[in-house]
Amino acid sequence: MTDNNLGRRLANRYELMDSIGQGSMGKVYLAEDMLLGGVPVAVKFLSQTLLNKQMTQRFMREAMTCAQLGNNSIHVVRVTDYGVTDDEIPFYVMEYLKGQNLGQVIQPTPLPIPRFLDFTRQICLGLETAHKGIILNGQVIPIIHRDIKPSNILVTQSASVGELVKILDFGIAKLMQTDNSEQTSSFMGTLAYASPEQMEGQELDRRSDIYSLGIMMYQMLTGSLPFRPRNNTFGGWYKAHRAQEPIPLDGQSPYGVLPRLIKDAVMGCLAKDRSQRPNSVSQLLTHLAPLENRFSRSIDLGKQIRGTLRDLPVVSKQAPPSGSEEDRFCRLQVWPQETPIAEIVFPKLLAMSNRQLPTLWAMLGSLEIEQRLTNTGSNNFLCVRTPHPMLLWVTALYSQAQGARWLSSYLDLKNPGNQKFIWHLGEEGSYRVLFFSKETPNQFINFRRLHIAPPQRKLLKEWVLMARTIMPTGTPKESKRMLKQELNEKLKPQMLLSFEAMHSNSNT
Numbered sequence: 001m002t003d004n005n006l007g008r009r010l011a012n013r014y015e016l017m018d019s020i021g022q023g024s025m026g027k028v029y030l031a032e033d034m035l036l037g038g039v040p041v042a043v044k045f046l047s048q049t050l051l052n053k054q055m056t057q058r059f060m061r062e063a064m065t066c067a068q069l070g071n072n073s074i075h076v077v078r079v080t081d082y083g084v085t086d087d088e089i090p091f092y093v094m095e096y097l098k099g100q101n102l103g104q105v106i107q108p109t110p111l112p113i114p115r116f117l118d119f120t121r122q123i124c125l126g127l128e129t130a131h132k133g134i135i136l137n138g139q140v141i142p143i144i145h146r147d148i149k150p151s152n153i154l155v156t157q158s159a160s161v162g163e164l165v166k167i168l169d170f171g172i173a174k175l176m177q178t179d180n181s182e183q184t185s186s187f188m189g190t191l192a193y194a195s196p197e198q199m200e201g202q203e204l205d206r207r208s209d210i211y212s213l214g215i216m217m218y219q220m221l222t223g224s225l226p227f228r229p230r231n232n233t234f235g236g237w238y239k240a241h242r243a244q245e246p247i248p249l250d251g252q253s254p255y256g257v258l259p260r261l262i263k264d265a266v267m268g269c270l271a272k273d274r275s276q277r278p279n280s281v282s283q284l285l286t287h288l289a290p291l292e293n294r295f296s297r298s299i300d301l302g303k304q305i306r307g308t309l310r311d312l313p314v315v316s317k318q319a320p321p322s323g324s325e326e327d328r329f330c331r332l333q334v335w336p337q338e339t340p341i342a343e344i345v346f347p348k349l350l351a352m353s354n355r356q357l358p359t360l361w362a363m364l365g366s367l368e369i370e371q372r373l374t375n376t377g378s379n380n381f382l383c384v385r386t387p388h389p390m391l392l393w394v395t396a397l398y399s400q401a402q403g404a405r406w407l408s409s410y411l412d413l414k415n416p417g418n419q420k421f422i423w424h425l426g427e428e429g430s431y432r433v434l435f436f437s438k439e440t441p442n443q444f445i446n447f448r449r450l451h452i453a454p455p456q457r458k459l460l461k462e463w464v465l466m467a468r469t470i471m472p473t474g475t476p477k478e479s480k481r482m483l484k485q486e487l488n489e490k491l492k493p494q495m496l497l498s499f500e501a502m503h504s505n506s507n508t
Helices: 055-071 101-106 111-133 180-186 204-220 232-244 260-269 279-294 297-311 325-331 366-372 416-428 454-467 476-507
Strands: 014-022 027-033 038-047 078-086 090-096 099-101 134-136 139-143 153-158 164-165 345-351 355-366 376-384 390-399 403-413 431-438 446-449
Touching: 014 038, 055 078, 055 090, 055 101, 055 111, 055 134, 090 431, 099 101, 101 153, 101 204, 111 153, 111 164, 111 279, 111 345, 204 260, 204 279, 260 279, 260 355, 325 355, 325 431, 325 446, 345 403, 345 416, 355 366, 355 403, 355 416, 366 390, 366 446, 376 446, 390 476, 403 416, 403 476, 416 431, 416 454
Parallel strands: 355 431
Antiparallel strands: 014 027, 027 038, 038 090, 078 090, 099 153, 134 139, 153 164, 345 355, 376 390, 390 403, 431 446
């Protein structure tokens, strides 16, 4: 059957490419964000069968919820935009995540203890963010997911943390407000993972999600569910959740005897009486912390190594002469007439015939340019979300004789032009520093090419997506002041130590 949505462009920006799934309230498509050069995104539509005022409000509430939660935690899928089509169908745009849901991950074999602990911790962090709530009409409103299950947990890869676990689909999430009693008038959720109080239509709190998490934890360890209803009906699952005791974990894991702390944690989450469960996911994390310290050292070590590599400057010597089309294009550039003749630095995206080339333009004295061309070069990036999304891009040129020359640019992340530049910078993975002299301002002198580490490239793109959903609470000037302080007090000393250590090693 032909899908008429394929090839359609929404908001003159998102081009629908393929159908990739079905959420609790509608269909999900893979799309390309044409404003950002075709970056993949996911677009979710409200099903036309649910197209009424109440469901439209709930759908847009899901978008609003995920937008706020995704900004507060990397363990919740991030919503970046929302709107209505020409034919009045609501949609929202999410980050596109490649990976498997948790059910697919554990289908071949249950998780070993270190991986189980890592996944559980990440899910708890996402749930903790939801339970803390979002700001609505000036009030903090806690969120209960109500449908925690393996298919709503995605496992993807991240350059900075390795396996990254995210919670999906807040379509039936409950905002803890007294005027939302309609949400509990009938059962909403998934039978196998619903808490006893959820089955009975009672008022829910965060301990209902903790019960669902307990079932999922049991499944991660054993590959099976803790209850065996007589039949797969509402009545069968109602009796199982209300009366059946969970099957003991002993002998269920293929990895041998499970630690007592894990068994106690899982069974505590599965208590029929919610007052006997952990009061919060934070309490659960505290309970499991000793085991994570014991079993997850290899995972922690890997994360530390990745973090260290991400923080080290990317060192680059002067680029050798090149006859590439990009280099020839750079050599043709002329200092803009409207730009002052002074020692300043600014980013510029050069439009070539077949690509966009990110560059950094710097005007210095002729003698300093000659000296700095052979310096060691590095770069680093800092970002603040509040009070106003702002990026600080630092390029440093260093020699033992001259010390460091700092080329710093502050980029307002709410500016579409800056978003486009930063995105291309992350895509390209390198940039050229174009030098012009104050003495002969219209004459291009030379350039340096510097590379950006893969984890930093990923962060640049993530910051662009993040900035699109954040509402500023202050001015760009305030954020710039914060970044400048961070630059002078922390980043410059750290980069200088790295330079000095590198030169010391090269001299020994």
